[in-house]
Amino acid sequence: MTFDYDLFVIGGGSGGVRAARIASSQYGAKVALAEEYRMGGTCVIRGCVPKKLMVFASSFPGEVADAQAYGWDAQIGALDWQAFHTRLRAELTRLEGAYRGNLERAGVTIHDSRATVTGPHEVRLADGREVTARHILIATGGRPVVPEKWRDAGCMTSNEVFEMPALPKSILIVGGGYIASEFACILNGLGVETTQFYRGAQILRGFDEEARGHIAGEMVANGVDLRLGTDILEMERRDGQTWVKPTTGAAATYDAVMFATGRRPNSDDLGLEALGLKLGPNGAIPVDRYSQTAIPSIFAVGDVTDRANLTPVAIREGHAFADTVFGGKPTFFDHGLIPTAIFTQPEFGTIGLSEEAARDQGPVDVYCAAFRPMRTAFIGRDKRTMMKLIVCRQTDKVLGCHIVADHAGEMIQLAAVAIAMGASKADFDRTLAVHPTMAEELVTMRTATRSYGE
Numbered sequence: 001m002t003f004d005y006d007l008f009v010i011g012g013g014s015g016g017v018r019a020a021r022i023a024s025s026q027y028g029a030k031v032a033l034a035e036e037y038r039m040g041g042t043c044v045i046r047g048c049v050p051k052k053l054m055v056f057a058s059s060f061p062g063e064v065a066d067a068q069a070y071g072w073d074a075q076i077g078a079l080d081w082q083a084f085h086t087r088l089r090a091e092l093t094r095l096e097g098a099y100r101g102n103l104e105r106a107g108v109t110i111h112d113s114r115a116t117v118t119g120p121h122e123v124r125l126a127d128g129r130e131v132t133a134r135h136i137l138i139a140t141g142g143r144p145v146v147p148e149k150w151r152d153a154g155c156m157t158s159n160e161v162f163e164m165p166a167l168p169k170s171i172l173i174v175g176g177g178y179i180a181s182e183f184a185c186i187l188n189g190l191g192v193e194t195t196q197f198y199r200g201a202q203i204l205r206g207f208d209e210e211a212r213g214h215i216a217g218e219m220v221a222n223g224v225d226l227r228l229g230t231d232i233l234e235m236e237r238r239d240g241q242t243w244v245k246p247t248t249g250a251a252a253t254y255d256a257v258m259f260a261t262g263r264r265p266n267s268d269d270l271g272l273e274a275l276g277l278k279l280g281p282n283g284a285i286p287v288d289r290y291s292q293t294a295i296p297s298i299f300a301v302g303d304v305t306d307r308a309n310l311t312p313v314a315i316r317e318g319h320a321f322a323d324t325v326f327g328g329k330p331t332f333f334d335h336g337l338i339p340t341a342i343f344t345q346p347e348f349g350t351i352g353l354s355e356e357a358a359r360d361q362g363p364v365d366v367y368c369a370a371f372r373p374m375r376t377a378f379i380g381r382d383k384r385t386m387m388k389l390i391v392c393r394q395t396d397k398v399l400g401c402h403i404v405a406d407h408a409g410e411m412i413q414l415a416a417v418a419i420a421m422g423a424s425k426a427d428f429d430r431t432l433a434v435h436p437t438m439a440e441e442l443v444t445m446r447t448a449t450r451s452y453g454e
Contacts, residue, residue, distance in 0.1 A: 001121075001132075006326070008123050008133035009033040010115045010270070013041020015302035015314030016139030017099055022322035025106040029326045032133070033108050034115035034125060039099040042141050042303070043311040045092055050162045051182060053091070055343045057084055058189025062222075062345075069379035079190055081167045088162070117271040120297045124271075135297055135325055138285060139318065140266040142303035144179075146259045153235050154242070155257040158183065167192055168255035172244055174232065176203040178342040180260035181219070185345040188224045195254070196224055197246060199231040204342065208354035210368065211402045214386045215344050218404075221382070222345060265304040272298075282306060289332040291321050299325070308335050339416035341409030346385070349412025351419055352400030353390055355450075363393040363453030367425075367445040373405065373438050387441040389425065393453065396424040401442070411439050 007023050009016045012035030023029040038045045060076065067074040103110055114126040117136060124130050144157035156164075158179050169192065173184050176198030188194040196203075196219075203219075203226070204212045220226050227248070234245040238253065245251040267283045277295055280286055284306035291299045299321055302314035313333065320331040339351035358364045368388040376383045390400035401415045418427065433440035 003121060003134045004131045005030050005032045005109075005133040007031045007135045007137060008115070008131065009137045009139055010117070010123070011035065011041065011139035011141060011266075011302070011304070012039040012099065012103075012110075013139060013141045013302060013314065014043050014311045015141075015318040016041070016137065017103060017318075018315045019137055019139065019301065019318035019322050020108045021102060021106040022319055023326045024108050027322065027326035031106075031108045032111060032131065033103060034111040034113050034123070036112075036114035036126070038096050039103075039110075040092075040096045044095050044099065046159045046162055048311055049095065050088055050092060051158075051186070052343060053088055054162075054186045054190075055182070055345075058186045059345065061189060061191070066376065066379060066381075069381075079167070081164075085164075116269065117275065117298065120275065120295050135299065137318075137321060138267075138270065138272075138298065138300040138304055139302050139314070140270070140304045141314075142263040142265050142306070142309060144260065145262055145264045147261060150232070150235060150259065153257070154237055155259050157259055161258055164256075169193060170254045171195070171256045171258060172197065172242070172254040173258045173260060174198075175260035175262075176200050176205065176228075177260060177262070178204060178344075180258075181215070181344050182342060183258065183260065184224045184226070185219060185222070185343075188219075188222060189345060194224050195252075196226045197230045197232065198226075198228055199247075201228060203228070204348075206354075207342075207348070207350060208388065208400070208402045209356055210388065211348060211350065211354075211386060211404050214370065214384070214404045215342075215346070215348055218346055218383070219344065263303070263309065265306050267304055280306065290324050290330065291317055291332075308338055310338065310340060313338065337420055339412050339419075341412060343409065346383070346405055347403075347408035349403040349405075349408035349410075349415075350401070351412055351416045352398070354400060354402070355388070355390055358390045358392075358399050359452040364399065364451070365391045365393050365425075365448035366450040366452075367391065367447075368449040369441050369445055371441070374436055375406075385438055385441075387438075387445070389428065389442065389445065391425045391448075393451070396426055398423050398425055398428065403439075403442075405438050411442075415442065 006029040009020045020031045020033045024031040064074045064076040118124045173196045184196040202212050231247045233247050241253040242257045243253045265283045285300040291301050301317035303309045316333040320333050323329045323331040342348040370386045373385045385405040388402040428443050431443045
């Protein structure tokens with residue numbers, strides 16, 4: 001059978017773009033890609049990139065206050081949100097153009113259209129055109145969801161927060177994951193009176209408990225009104241604001257409400273179920289380790305598979321797909337050891353097992369230090385940093401590393417190289433400390449704080 005394309009990619013985010021580029025430019029495949037919104041996907045347009053720029057913007061008031069304490073005649077006025085937002089949108093447009101340009105230079109045919117799957121090798125575009133492809137890759141990402149009860153309450157999600165015409169004076173953020181916690185810190189840093197509700201006992205569920213508690217404490221110290229064990233009981237619009245009655249405490253009104261209570265794969269109405277492909281309970285597309293679905297010609301990568309919803313993971317999955325299918329080199333991405341950073345204030349960098357997960361697997365030693373870093377201790381700030389290593393007692397291998405500190409994301413990237421190579425605690429111990437730095441604590445902790453198992 002003759003096909004119009006060797007590969008048709010649905011979705012122009014990081015994973016789909018990487019797969020398309022590698023298949024076309026490195027392996028000579030004839031490739032097309034369809035994107036119905038903006039090239040770049042969640043990360044570039046409404047995720048990692050604009051969020052990190054907002055993190056930068058929100059950090060300046062604290063830095064100026066520190067500068068004053070150091071003796072500088074430094075002042076900071078109000079944020080010109082319009083100026084920042086105009087520059088932000090321009091940067092996202094530039095990045096979108098770069099993504100598009102890279103695809104075009106790689107020889108990929110771009111369809112600015114929604115696409116659905118009508119057969120194992122057939123795709124229909126929104127204008128009714130039908131094309132065929134030897135292989136189809138679904139890379140449509142995910143989206144934030146609002147609990148059904150509150151979907152008509154006029155609340156924001158992480159999609160809309162980047163499009164605010166003005167900064168609200170007050171905001172309620174509902175959720176306790178990394179997106180909710182990051183935006184609580186961002187908006188608090190930008191001068192917004194910020195309240196965060198989370199119905200659980202502690203934010204950042206699934207991460208190391210000690211690190212979670214440390215971050216929560218620092219957030220509260222920085223001014224976030226964090227309310228744990230709290231959910232919304234009633235909510236309604238009143239005079240341009242949102243009145244909220246919580247399950248605990250008194251009712252209050254907020255200029256804005258943002259939900260960050262979970263995300264769902266964008267698999268709706270793609271035509272996959274009509275082909276007999278059964279989706280996961282949350283809409284995830286089931287795939288094997290090579291990203292292949294139960295339909296041999298159809299693959300999926302990135303957040304739509306709900307494996308590990310991180311941009312670098314989607315990129316590696318997309319690249320591995322191209323190597324496997326078009327390069328003749330069976331390759332898969334190992335999801336077992338993924339470093340990541342959460343851009344709260346302070347940041348959280350983490351790789352490997354939490355203390356709780358590690359102690360369930362066998363005897364472990366925990367090395368942990370919490371201390372006031374030199375930069376802020378000098379000016380009397382009570383800000384504290386945490387460094388933590390989880391070590392297997394039987395093999396001396398470092399099973400996990402957790403850092404709560406300014407620039408933890410930068411530090412964990414370097415620590416991840418050693419841990420991915422199988423570094424032992426002895427390897428850390430014999431590494432010379434770089435002094436004076438915060439990170440030197442990682443190689444100077446000699447006595448275990450806690451031990452578990454025989």
